[in-house]
Amino acid sequence: MEIYLDANATTPVLPQAQAAALAAMASDFGNPSSIHSTGLKAKATIDSVRASARRVLGAPTGRLIFLSGATEGIQTAVLSALTALKQRRKQDPGTAPSLLLYGATEHKAVPEALRHWNALLGLDLTVLAIPVGPDGRHDLAWLREHAPRAGLVCTMAANNETGVISDLDGIAATLAGSPALWMVDSVQALGKLPLALLERGIDYAPFSGHKLYAPKGIGLLYVREGAPFMPLMAGGGQEGAARSGTENMAGIAAMGAVLAALEEGRCFRPSATLHGYRARLAAALEEAFPGLQFNAPAAHTLPTTLNFSVPGCSARLLLDLFDAAGVRVSGGSACGASKALPSFVLQAMGLPAWRTASAVRLSFGPAADEAFIDEACARIRACGQALRESCQGLAAGSAETADGVVRWLADGGCCHVVADRRSGRCVVIDPQPEIVERLVSWLRCQRLNVAAVLRTGAPRDDGIEAAAAILRSAFSVIATDGPIRLGERRLAPLRMKGDAIGFVLDNGLGPRLAFVRDAAGVPKDGLAALEPEDLVVCTHDPHNRLARRVGDEHGDAGEVGDEWAIDAPALHRLLDNEPSARLIDVREAYEQCLGAGLALGGQAVPLSCVLDALPGWLALPANTPLVFFCRSGNRSGQVARALRRLGHARSFSLAGGLALWPHAAQEVATLDERMPAWE
Ligand code: PLP
Numbered sequence: 001m002e003i004y005l006d007a008n009a010t011t012p013v014l015p016q017a018q019a020a021a022l023a024a025m026a027s028d029f030g031n032p033s034s035i036h037s038t039g040l041k042a043k044a045t046i047d048s049v050r051a052s053a054r055r056v057l058g059a060p061t062g063r064l065i066f067l068s069g070a071t072e073g074i075q076t077a078v079l080s081a082l083t084a085l086k087q088r089r090k091q092d093p094g095t096a097p098s099l100l101l102y103g104a105t106e107h108k109a110v111p112e113a114l115r116h117w118n119a120l121l122g123l124d125l126t127v128l129a130i131p132v133g134p135d136g137r138h139d140l141a142w143l144r145e146h147a148p149r150a151g152l153v154c155t156m157a158a159n160n161e162t163g164v165i166s167d168l169d170g171i172a173a174t175l176a177g178s179p180a181l182w183m184v185d186s187v188q189a190l191g192k193l194p195l196a197l198l199e200r201g202i203d204y205a206p207f208s209g210h211k212l213y214a215p216k217g218i219g220l221l222y223v224r225e226g227a228p229f230m231p232l233m234a235g236g237g238q239e240g241a242a243r244s245g246t247e248n249m250a251g252i253a254a255m256g257a258v259l260a261a262l263e264e265g266r267c268f269r270p271s272a273t274l275h276g277y278r279a280r281l282a283a284a285l286e287e288a289f290p291g292l293q294f295n296a297p298a299a300h301t302l303p304t305t306l307n308f309s310v311p312g313c314s315a316r317l318l319l320d321l322f323d324a325a326g327v328r329v330s331g332g333s334a335c336g337a338s339k340a341l342p343s344f345v346l347q348a349m350g351l352p353a354w355r356t357a358s359a360v361r362l363s364f365g366p367a368a369d370e371a372f373i374d375e376a377c378a379r380i381r382a383c384g385q386a387l388r389e390s391c392q393g394l395a396a397g398s399a400e401t402a403d404g405v406v407r408w409l410a411d412g413g414c415c416h417v418v419a420d421r422r423s424g425r426c427v428v429i430d431p432q433p434e435i436v437e438r439l440v441s442w443l444r445c446q447r448l449n450v451a452a453v454l455r456t457g458a459p460r461d462d463g464i465e466a467a468a469a470i471l472r473s474a475f476s477v478i479a480t481d482g483p484i485r486l487g488e489r490r491l492a493p494l495r496m497k498g499d500a501i502g503f504v505l506d507n508g509l510g511p512r513l514a515f516v517r518d519a520a521g522v523p524k525d526g527l528a529a530l531e532p533e534d535l536v537v538c539t540h541d542p543h544n545r546l547a548r549r550v551g552d553e554h555g556d557a558g559e560v561g562d563e564w565a566i567d568a569p570a571l572h573r574l575l576d577n578e579p580s581a582r583l584i585d586v587r588e589a590y591e592q593c594l595g596a597g598l599a600l601g602g603q604a605v606p607l608s609c610v611l612d613a614l615p616g617w618l619a620l621p622a623n624t625p626l627v628f629f630c631r632s633g634n635r636s637g638q639v640a641r642a643l644r645r646l647g648h649a650r651s652f653s654l655a656g657g658l659a660l661w662p663h664a665a666q667e668v669a670t671l672d673e674r675m676p677a678w679e
Contacts, residue, residue, distance in 0.1 A: 003327045003376045007211075008160045008188060008305060008363035014213035016261065017254035021215060024253035032247055033238060042249055049256035053220060056262050057186075057205070058196035063223040065242045066252055070187045071109045073206025073221035076232045076243070078113040078152070080204070081181045082121050084228030085151040089123070097125070097151035097179055103138055104129040104348035105164070110154045110185060125151060129348075135297050136164030136349050140174050147178035155182070157189035157205075161345040161361055162296035163305025165193065172200050181227060187211050191262055191366055192274075192302050203227040209255045213367060218251025268366040274303035277373045281362065282306055284377035288384025289313070295346055295359055305363045307346075309355040312438030313392075317588075318360050321387060323631055323659075324591035325379045329362045354434065357411070386590040391445035392438070401446050402426075404612035405505070405513065405537075407546075410434045412463060413539040416515055416611075417443075418505055420486035425451045427484055427491055429503060429515050430539045431471055433463035440474050450475035452484050454491075456539050457517030458500045494529060504530065510615040513537050519548060535646070537611060546642035547614055560644040565637060565655040566627070574625055574652075581625040586610065586635050595631075595658070602627075607635045618648055629654035 004012070013021070024045070030038035032046050050064050057064075067073055082100075089096035100114050114127050128146065130153075131139045138155055147153065153175060158165045168184065175182055183204040186195055191212045197205050202224065209218040223229050223242075235244030261267035269277070278298075285308060286292055295307040310318060315331035322329045342356040364372075403421035407414055410432035417439075419426040426448045431439060443450060453468040471477065483492040494502040494514060502516035511533045518540035530536075535547040566574070574581050583602030585592060592604055605613045607630070617626055626643065628636035628651070636653040643651035654661070 001326065001375070003325075003372070003379055005362045005364055005376060006328050006330045007365040008163070008361065009330055010210045010216065011213045011365045013215050013254060014258055014261065014267070014367065016267075017214050017257040020253040020257040021250040024250045028253070029249070032249070033236065042247075045249065045253055045256065046247060049252050049259060052256060052259040052263060056259050057207075057220075057222060058194070059198055059205075059222050061198060062225040062227070063221070063229065063240070063242055065221045065223070065239050066247060066255075067219050067221055067239075067243050068217055068248070069210070069219035070107075070185065070206040070208040071113075072232065073204075073208075073219050074109045074113050074183070074185065075117070076221055076230075077183045077204035077206060077223070078110075078117050079232055080223070080228050080230040081152040081183070082117045082123060082125075083230040084181070085125070086121050086123055088151075097149055099146055099150045100125050100127045100152050100154075101130050101143070101146060101150050101180070102127070102154040103156060103166070104132050105136060105159050105162070105345040106154060106156050107160055107185060107187070110156070110183075114152070114154070130155070132164075132348050134350050135300055136162050136345070137167055137300060138171060140167070140170050143171065143174050147175055147180055150178060150180035153178075153180045153182050154185065156185040156187075157193060157195065158302050159296075159345060160188050161343060161359075162307045162349075163188070163302035163363070164296050165189075165300050165302060168200055168202075172202075188302065188305075191258075191268060192271075192304060197222050198224070209251060209258070212258055213261075213365065214255040214258045215251055218248050218255050220255075269368065271303055274366060274368075277364070277368060278303050278306060280373055280377055281364075281380070284380040285362075288380050289387070293355060295349075295351060295355060302363075304366060304368075305361065307359055307361045309358045309360070311354065312435060312441075313358060313387075315358045315360050317392075318358075320588065320591055320631055321383050321594070322360075322379075324587065324595035325383050325386070326595075327376065327379045327383070329360055331360055382594060383590075386594050389593065390589040391442045392588075392590055401448060402609075404609060407608050407611055408432070408435055408439065409608075414537075414541055415439065415539075416537065417448075418486060418489065418491060419446070419448055420489055423487045425449050425486050427452045427454060427486065428468075428471055429454045430456055430464055430517075431467035433467045436467040436470050440471065443471075443475070450477050451486065452480050452491075453477055454503055456500075456502050456515055458498060504534075510619065511535055513547070513611060514550070515539070519552070535611075535614060544638040544642070545645060546638065547611060547646065549646065552645075560641045564640040564644060564652055565633065566652045567655050568661060571627060571652075571654055574627065578625055580621075580623075581627060584626060584628045584636075584639075585630070586628050586639055587630045591631065602629075607639065610639055614643070614646070617643060617651075618646055620648070622648070623650060625650045625652065627652045627654060629657055631657045632659050633657040 028041055030042035032039060032043040053064050054060055102110050102114060118125055130143055133139060155166050155171050181203045184202045186205045187208050189195060190207050205222040207220040210216040231242055233244045238244050238247055289310045291311045292308050319331055343359050346356040346359055401421045402419040406417045411434055412432045415432045416429045417426050424447060428450060453471045455464050483490055489507045491503050491505050494504050496502055502514055505513040514530055514534060514536045516536060516538055518538050530550045532550060534550055536550055537547050585602055585604045586607045588606045628639045630636040633653055633656050640651040640653040
């Protein structure tokens with residue numbers, strides 16, 4: 001069962017909302033503008049849903065317009081306010097407001113809409129972010145100072161990333177007497193907070209149905225009676241000419257079912273129950289991830305949202321881990337999740353860089369029940385256990401000692417640990433400051449003694465030096481210049497141009513690995529001591545090439561074409577037709593142990609240990625198909641492309657990874673039966 005904990009991104013559609021939408025498509029499919037009975041029925045549905053929304057939102061008067069969602073609602077509100085401001089400036093240029101203000105943690109739709117319409121209408125007003133404090137709430141003193149010159153103030157009701165609830169009454173009091181219009185993005189508050197739109201004097205409030213169990217593509221905009229209004233869509237005059245275009249009746253009917261459920265109060269849990277659920281999830285997280293820090297104060301956040309960071313664990317690692325356990329969470333906001341950018345919301349709150357870069361958001365909907373929370377807590381604890389067992393948590397674990405090269409990825413570059421299980425010794429090359437704490441704990445957990453801490457490139461006083469000092473002191477490492485023996489392995493310095501240095505790892509079999517700082521800095525003659533089949537591994541590896549041949553300094557992502565990505569039917573064909581094909585799971589050990597039911601079988605070589613396996617794969621007959629897979633196809637794509645660049649043309653990655661694998665659980669047996677036995 002999937003445990004979906006990303007409700008702030010979107011929610012599933014409530015069964016009664018699905019039923020209402022289906023009825024609106026199948027039997028009650030009328031156009032509300034038609035004057036025959038079928039049309040009148042549709043019109044009655046709209047009227048009744050609008051009336052319900054008025055009661056739920058505390059909006060007995062003013063406009064309540066059905067539209068496609070909050071983004072459209074925000075555009076309409078901003079266009080309305082800015083058109084009025086333009087008018088006012090024309091009539092009275094001397095006293096017209098000069099500022100447009102928005103909360104620094106507002107959803108991007110708001111500042112982007114402000115800038116867009118400000119430019120399009122030729123207003124050229126100054127757009128300013130209202131600062132927030134460390135608790136994520138607006139700086140009311142700042143707002144008080146700027147409000148007299150503001151034409152529009154935008155302050156969300158609750159934040160989508162942190163769940164921080166704005167002090168709407170405080171803002172209302174601050175804005176009293178200001179000429180500013182006031183928009184409150186209420187998307188995340190619907191069904192979770194009493195809004196009392198009219199009472200609070202809010203001018204515009206946009207909503208999105210899909211954040212509260214209605215489908216995507218339906219939303220609402222409240223406009224206070226007397227607030228300026230300008231339609232965004234002109235046409236057939238629907239919605240009292242406020243929003244033209246035939247109404248989305250399935251969406252409106254579904255939204256009506258959700259509003260009815262809210263009014264009945266049976267489907268959604270009361271606030272105290274939701275607070276209890278959140279406390280249980282928070283306790284499970286703290287137990288699973290020692291040192292975890294919550295990024296927003298619980299007292300002022302929605303009871304359905306938790307935002308946290310774990311020292312030494314990137315958001316990516318945590319997302320992979322949770323996903324393997326069937327738990328869907330998100331790193332920052334959904335829109336930002338595909339880009340690995342630090343959270344601007346947490347930055348605005350002044351949180352330290354490691355927390356803004358590694359934040360994870362866990363959010364559930366108010367229809368969650370006890371059994372769901374029980375299962376979520378159990379899975380979170382299992383995630384912590386999996387991390388501990390692979391020595392990746394900041395707590396003692398029980399993993400088998402590593403043997404070979406382990407690659408640690410950090411923002412600044414890669415760190416490599418060369419470990420020898422038999423002697424229990426290792427060498428660390430280029431420790432990166434962001435991961436040093438986790439590295440120390442991993443080395444201890446692995447029961448490895450650190451024989452040396454080395455750095456590639458030219459010596460310089462930087463983060464690597466500081467991280468190396470931490471490691472040397474933690475493991476009482478004595479500096480060494482000469483070759484280092486690690487059991488059968490020998491690591492020797494490689495002198496290059498100037499005072500730059502690299503290291504060559506020779507394990508007596510096959511190609512050697514040369515560790516250097518970056519490819520561009522390696523003069524060809526500097527690596528003269530290497531053979532053509534040796535592999536060069538760079539600390540700076542922005543295109544995830546993993547390894548390259550001596551003298552090959554180039555190559556970005558595009559050069560291997562796109563035939564490396566294959567879908568599930570192509571994989572089936574390959575396995576049916578070519579018995580020599582190999583399937584390789586490159587997920588990390590902590591994911592593999594959690595996602596047992598989803599594995600397709602095959603060999604397990606986590607991405608962090610792939611460097612050791614490369615020579616073996618390259619030594620296979622050239623026509624051996626190698627198919628890599630992971631959770632999403634990203635990491636397996638890196639390996640397939642790296643191998644192609646190194647000359648093994650028949651390297652593939654399962655497109656979309658296990659996430660898109662059809663009926664993953666049922667497929668396991670069938671594929672396993674067809675797989676050759678692995679040595
Ligand atoms: N405002 C907030 C606070 C949100 O969370 C979102 C969606 O993530 C939006 C606006 C935009 O909503 P939609 O994409 O449904 O238009």
